[in-house]
Amino acid sequence: xxxxxxxxxxxxxxxxxxxxxxxxxxxxxxxxxxxxxxxxxxxxxxxxxxxxxxxxxxxxxxxxxxxxxxxxxxxxxxxxxxxxxxxxxxxxxxxxxxxxxxxxxxxxxxxxxxxxxxxxxxxxxxxxxxxxxxxxxxxxxxxxxxx
Numbered sequence: 787x788x789x790x791x792x793x794x795x796x797x798x799x800x801x802x803x804x805x806x807x808x809x810x811x812x813x814x815x816x817x818x819x820x821x822x823x824x825x826x827x828x829x830x831x832x833x834x835x836x837x838x839x840x841x842x843x844x845x846x847x848x849x850x851x852x853x854x855x856x857x858x859x860x861x862x863x864x865x866x867x868x869x870x871x872x873x874x875x876x877x878x879x880x881x882x883x884x885x886x887x888x889x890x891x892x893x894x895x896x897x898x899x900x901x902x903x904x905x906x907x908x909x910x911x912x913x914x915x916x917x918x919x920x921x922x923x924x925x926x927x928x929x930x931x932x933x
Contacts, residue, residue: 813871816878823885834898859933866928873922880918
């Protein structure tokens, strides 16, 4: 059932690069919404906590909890996203659209004992993600330098 977790992990990776309280309101709002979408997916996936190798639903949900960030990390990420809020926003908005589609697909298709039940969702997501713009390279470079 590991494939069910792939987009959730994708959002977790994005969460490590962005902050909920970014300086640019549009990017910040899009990211807050993206993080909420990730939490929705985790809730759905964690209904199958045993199949995903967890002892409880709570353990599963905890493993996908948003990362805590220091004020220094938030400032660094805020500054990095501020280098190109339009470009970063376009990347986040594209990812958000795909994550919403993935969440809806999970709701309809996930059957806990059947790991193949989400193949349609996974295929659609991974086919489309390559069409999303990347975080601009200057922003990505600045983000990777954040503590």
